[in-house]
Amino acid sequence: MRKIKMIMVTKKNKxxxxxxxxxxxxxxxxxxxxxxEIAAQEKPQLELVKGGNFKPLMVFKGSIISTNNSHIIYLDxxxxxxxxxxxxxxxxFCNKANYRTKVEIEGGYYEWNQEEFRWEPKRGASWKxxxxxxxxxxxxxxxxxxxxxxxxxxxxxxxxxxxxxxxDKNNKDSxxxxxxxxxxxxxxxxxxxxxxxxxxxxxxYAMRGGTKAKNLKYGSSDNVDEISWTTxxxxxxxxxxxxxxxxLGLYDMLGNASEWCWDWxxxxxxxxxxxxxxxxxxRWVMNGMEDDQLIFIPLSPAQPSDQVGFxxxxxxx
Numbered sequence: 200m201r202k203i204k205m206i207m208v209t210k211k212n213k214x215x216x217x218x219x220x221x222x223x224x225x226x227x228x229x230x231x232x233x234x235x236e237i238a239a240q241e242k243p244q245l246e247l248v249k250g251g252n253f254k255p256l257m258v259f260k261g262s263i264i265s266t267n268n269s270h271i272i273y274l275d276x277x278x279x280x281x282x283x284x285x286x287x288x289x290x291x292f293c294n295k296a297n298y299r300t301k302v303e304i305e306g307g308y309y310e311w312n313q314e315e316f317r318w319e320p321k322r323g324a325s326w327k328x329x330x331x332x333x334x335x336x337x338x339x340x341x342x343x344x345x346x347x348x349x350x351x352x353x354x355x356x357x358x359x360x361x362x363x364x365x366x367d368k369n370n371k372d373s374x375x376x377x378x379x380x381x382x383x384x385x386x387x388x389x390x391x392x393x394x395x396x397x398x399x400x401x402x403x404y405a406m407r408g409g410t411k412a413k414n415l416k417y418g419s420s421d422n423v424d425e426i427s428w429t430t431x432x433x434x435x436x437x438x439x440x441x442x443x444x445x446x447l448g449l450y451d452m453l454g455n456a457s458e459w460c461w462d463w464x465x466x467x468x469x470x471x472x473x474x475x476x477x478x479x480x481x482r483w484v485m486n487g488m489e490d491d492q493l494i495f496i497p498l499s500p501a502q503p504s505d506q507v508g509f510x511x512x513x514x515x516x
Contacts, residue, residue, distance in 0.1 A: 242358050243288070243394070243511060245278035246448045248401075248409045250515075255403055256493040272400050273471050276515035279397060279405050282439035282450045283338035283458060283510045289326060289350065290335075296353050300326055300346045301381065301501060308341065308503050321505075329505045331435045338436055338456040338508040344482050344500035345381050347396055347459050347509045354511065355393025363388055363395040376480035379501040387461060387474060389514075396461040397512045398474050399483040399495075406453070406487060408446035427454030427487070436506065453487030456508035457496065460485055464497035 252273050292298060302308045307322040324330060326341045342350075352362040367384040375382045387395070397405070423429060426445065428437040440450040460483040462475025475483075481497035484507055498507070 243284075243354070244281045245511075245513065246281055247515060248274075248277050248279055248405050248447060250275040250277070251404075251410050253404050253407070253409075253412075255400065271470060272404070272467075272473060274401060274404055275472055277397075277401060278513045278515055279401070279447075279449065280510035280512070281444075281448060283456055283508045284347075284350065285335065285439055286326070286333055286337050286339050287335035289339040289342070292350050292353050295357075296349075298349060298353070300341070300503075301343050302326065302341050302503050310504070324505070329435075333436075334438060336438050336440070338439055338451070340436060340456055340505050340508045341503045342459075342508065343381075343503045344396075344459050344498075345383055345385075346503075348385055350509075351394040351396065351511060355391075358394075360393035360513070361391040363391045363393045372478075374478040374480070376499040376501075378499045379480075381501045389472070389474065392514055392516075394511045394513055396459055396509060398472075399460045399462045399485065400467070400473050401512060402458065402460050402483075402485045403493065405447060405449060406445070406485070411446035413446060423453070427451070429454045436508070453494075457484045457486040457504075457506055459483075459498075459507065459509040 250273070252271050254269075254271055293300075303325045307320060307324050309318040310321050311317075312319045321330070324341060326339050329340050348364050348366065352364050352366070355362045365386045365388070367386075370384055371382040372379075372384050373382075423431075426443045428442065428451070436456045439455070442450065442455075444450045445452055462473075462483050463477075463479025464481040464483055465476040465479050467473035467475060480499070482500045484496045484498045486494040486496070498504070
């Protein structure tokens with residue numbers, strides 16, 4: 200709910216898209232000293248989400264987004280992170296796997312300036328230095344979708360699970376966005392028990408409270424400040440688990456860092472544990488809901504942002 204352009208689709212106006220531009224906050228690439236915790240971590244804290252049926256707030260019908268639908272999704276049980284992956288979690292990964300993110304390799308990234316309608320370079324920025332004095336329990340940001348995939352596989356291996364993703368870096372995905380300079384081919388094995396990104400359907404279901412959903416204005420509350428860090432109460436992403444959790448015990452499912460999901464942005468062809476289209480140009484990035492509106496953005500998988508992080512899930516079977 201911050202710098203990047205989010206999209207909210209609502210029954211009230213039945214538009215294809217509604218672009219929501221959140222307040223643009225200054226971002227300065229200055230160096231901050233932070234003693235990252237890279238000691239051995241406990242396994243991620245996950246909450247069980249009991250599966251069930253739910254009607255998503257929006258669906259694709261061909262290439263059109265609609266909220267006037269009778270589409271019902273069925274999901275099996277799954278585990279999901281209580282919080283977003285933190286700076287400390289990601290530091291352990293980079294240290295032990297000797298991993299460098301895309302932003303680190305390229306020495307910065309480009310950020311969209313909505314006021315001037317152009318991309319601006321942010322030199323020297325990275326997950327270690329997003330432009331503000333972060334702490335170890337802040338959500339990690341400035342990671343692209345591929346960085347998240349690499350983290351999931353690494354975390355699966357050290358915790359004794361089967362990696363979910365197969366990553367082919369030698370061949371390029373010809374269907375991917377022209378703005379994606381990685382274009383790795385990543386395949387998803389749903390039978391494996393390791394960590395992964397949530398599907399867009401799993402993310403929405405968990406955000407809304409699953410079988411315990413209260414269906415309030417912001418999902419789990421009518422008071423946005425009670426459950427969320429937004430541009431109205433913070434200047435940047437903040438510490439995880441400092442606001443009230445939702446019905447499932449999940450923190451920051453509204454606001455704070457937006458979160459990468461697995462799916463290509465497009466139509467689901469199945470309703471039973473859908474994982475999205477088989478090809479595409481952008482991935483789902485989720486940020487919450489307001490009334491009957493889903494807050495999200497389609498983003499190129501190689502496009503990092505200082506407002507986008509991720510959380511992990513695992514199959515419950």
